Amino acid sequence: QVQLQQSGPGLVKPSQTLSLTCAISGDSVSNNNVAWNWIRQSPSRGLEWLGRTYYRSKWFNDFAVSLKSRISINADTSKNQFSLQLNSVTPDDTAVYYCVRELTHWSLECWGQGTLVTVSS
């Protein structure tokens, strides 16, 4: 059974970088048949897809258009985990952040526990 365990700070100051990590058990981050997504949820934005990373003989990324200049998602095969970095955060980035395993046809099958990240000074 696949499990995703998120870690990272719950409070980030404006203009700084939000960093979260998602540790994978029961699967490999290098699995050729899945993708690893980050999604956030806030009362104002609802569910918002942020981006994903996946391995198909090499690594690929897709990112939300509005975040392309501020976001990076990286896989760490040695630790079997993937991470999110969001730069230059503002209070508008306050949300619950989820890491999610994606199976075929963008079915989001396994979700992490969620991390509430508050952007505030």
Add this chain to the structure above:
Amino acid sequence: QSVLTQPPSVSAAPGQKVTISCSGSSSNIGNYYVSWYQQFPGTAPKLLIYDNNERPSGIPDRFSGSKSGTSATLGITGLQTGDEADYYCGTWDSSLSVGVFGGGTKLTVL
């Protein structure tokens, strides 16, 4: 403003049937598979339906999905009070290469 459009709320009595609609466009629902998620307060969403109408293992057949053109529908029969939750549709937008969700529908079982 979400890319996919869902009604904010629906309600029905226990034992009855309810449907939740999800409307999109030719670049998302019209060109890709739809999935549905159930979310209880304070918890992560859970995959309910994938590939338009397939149920993951463990999801009862009271839950069903369908798609026609640029719209999709989630159906729930034999409503139970435990079905009270928020429901979201999601799909991939092929023109933007991004994942998109509906704004969510709150189901109340009266």
